[in-house]
Amino acid sequence: MCTTCGCGSGEVKIDGDDHHHGHEHVHADGTRHSHDHAHDADEGHDHAHDHAPGHRYAPVHSHASLAHSHAPGLGAKRMVQIEQDILAKNNAYAAQNRQRLAERGIFTLNLVSSPGSGKTTLLCKTIQMLKGKASVAVIEGDQQTSQDAERIRATGAPAIQINTGKGCHLDAHMVGHAMEKLALADASLLMIENVGNLVCPAAFDLGEAHKVVILSVTEGEDKPIKYPDMFRAATLMLLNKCDLLPYLNFKVDAAIEFARRVNPGIEVIQLSATSGQGMDDWLAWIERGSALAAEPTAVAAEARAGVR
């Protein structure tokens, strides 16, 4: 991405659109230039600059000699205080998203899990059950293909696919762009299905109200302590595929105990998107959150009406 994420800047596509970002370099001689670049994961982030003819700064660009020298004559060394969070840029975009969502009373959930936990099936089922009750829009994150967005659209809900390319998580900047493209209704529900990955999405705030972590009972019950950052970042854990419990050795109590060890305050709902068990609890949880999120809009609307 363009700001904090190093895992594949030129590769991000939001529903088919290339999302290219350049970055600016300040060189040792004080010149600056910007460029776009893409790279393969195996190349790392070390990229060669092509300073072939046509490069604006080519004549004064003593990259190789100056930048690599620590020779005297470069001026006295001094200390500069930065004191900034490494994720500050992402967090700033996230704060912007959160503000935009709050102003419109949109309740936003960031759904995170390993691949194959049943996120998309759960989303489809949730949308079907909310039909006529709430307006739902979905942002889908995957490395490749728009298959998930198509599955969501088949339920009638608007969905937009972000392909992160080689990226392992969604970031707040991509989500901000996707929000612009989706026609979000006031006081609606926005579900963001993150890339299936229990590691990196934990650190990237997207501007959501809550992270919801989905653990399916076909996985190990010790996942919460194997991937503690994600379970610590989540407000709610959905224990999915509970209809399969009779066929498995999964210990529900142990899974919940592990999750609470990492995050004593985490809420837990046991459900199955396939059989429908527990879905009412999940929908009730969403409804409570939506009502809270929509409140400021109602107050704002009243205030507007009062002024008139």
Add this chain to the structure above:
Amino acid sequence: MHEMSLAEGVLQQIEDAARALQFERVTAVWLEIGQLSGVEVEAMKFCFDAVMRDSIADGARLEILATPGTGWCMQCSMTVPMSEVFGECPQCGSHQMQVTGGTEMRVKELEVA
């Protein structure tokens, strides 16, 4: 966790600072990395060198300031040291712990020329 992304974030901040504060070379970078931040220091050092190459911080020395993990034990009602996010209270053995410190990932300061 994803040290490559984080190293890119560090470079971004260095480049922003270079524009704002008018410096041309960075010779050392101090990062504050909490024990509970999920950042692998060795991986960070590796990624840092790769990401800084060809930038104004090419070859810069990386110094890591590790901050200890601390948590609030709900049983003991006090702040205690924590070595893992799912750690137990060294006083009472409870897991009813809320992390209170050691999750920092900050660019502290730079040595510039």
